Amino acid sequence: MKKHRIAVIPGDGIGLEVIDAGKKVLETLVESYPSVGFEFKDFDWSSKRYLEKGQYIPDGGIEELKTFDAIYFGAVGSEEVPDHISLWDLRLKICQGFDQYANVRPARVLPGVTSRLQHADKIDWVIIRENSEGEYSGNGGRVHQGLPDEVGTEVSLFTRKGIERIHRFAFDMAMSRPRKKLTLVTKSNAQRHGMVLWDEIFFEVAKDYPEVEINRELVDAVTTTMVLKPERLDVIVATNLHADIISDLAAALSGSLGIAPTANLNPSGEFPSMFEPIHGSAFDITGKGIANPIGAFWTAVMMLEHLGEQTLAERLMAAVEEVIGSGLQAPDLGGKATTREITDAVCASIRE
Ligand code: GGG
Secondary structure (H helix, E strand, O other): OEEEEEEEEEEOOHHHHHHHHHHHHHHHHHHOOOOEEEEEEEOOOOHHHHHHHOOOOOOOHHHHHOOOOEEEEEEOOOOOOOHHHHHHHHHHHHHHHOOOOEEEEEEEOOOOOOOOOOOHHHOEEEEEEEOOOEEEEEEEEEEOOOOOOOEEEEEEEOOHHHHHHHHHHHHHHHHOOOOOEEEEEEOOOOOOOHHHHHHHHHHHHHOOOOOOEEEEEEHHHHHHHHHHOHHHOOEEEEOHHHHHHHHHHHHHHOOOHHHOEEEEEOOOOOOOEEEEEOOOOOOOOOOOOOOOOHHHHHHHHHHHHHOOOHHHHHHHHHHHHHHHHOOOOOHHHOOOOOHHHHHHHHHHHHHO
């Protein structure tokens, strides 16, 4: 039997609810595939732990994570801890510590989902977010704190190595898709150093991929293309911050943030990759049992694909599409179904 060792970090808020649901569907899935198994190990790395013990990740925690095949992550964010502490001490420590430089965010409208966008059926995008540097380099500082002349700087760092590898990843992704289109998104008219370097390296790398149809859009302009001409886009590559913003838009245009998945990949395979729903901890609905688990299930599909379990991935995605297509939907999509009802329905569909 092939047993995949999965580190499970539910994190904060609804992360606990949707990751619990995700584990249930994965456990149900392997009932039909006796040659595959999962060994889950839960980690209580959360804002609760930080408030109690002063650390999200205990000493030696990152070393221990290295021994797993993948990480299944929920969400981070709490009312009690400033967001810049929770994000940097948990999620970014793992993404940057394990050089998960390629963040992959697919977006499409699942069956039965009503989008507010008129041509939503044309959405079939993969957004590639540079996940290791740029605006998330943590470079900057504050001086004269609390004084009238206080200053804060936030300096984005873009390296040739970091830019080139994410562009190559995006071109490879475009090559793997039927339309083979890649849109470069920057803001190189206003940001005339790092963003211009992004553009230049993109066109250098493009020479190695003559089959890929390329174009360039400024980040402000691409938001209008996403809304008005969604069919023009296929794979999109953008910096850490820009891709974070446009992928939230992509999720909303596809129905809801609650259904969107993401993979933080370490493409070399030296370190484990991490899989998480795009949504945050949503403490406004935590504990109500109404969080949409579909984002966590689609995330599990991406994790299965990464682990080489394509058959299981397809079976799970088919079950997700059957259930959501039947109209059993959570409140974020306008329905009334609970997390539990959707989870049970997906498990039942897997067993059919
Ligand atoms: N599951 C995703 C999550 O918890 N995100 C929290 C967050 O605030 N992310 C901000 C970012 O990744 O830029």
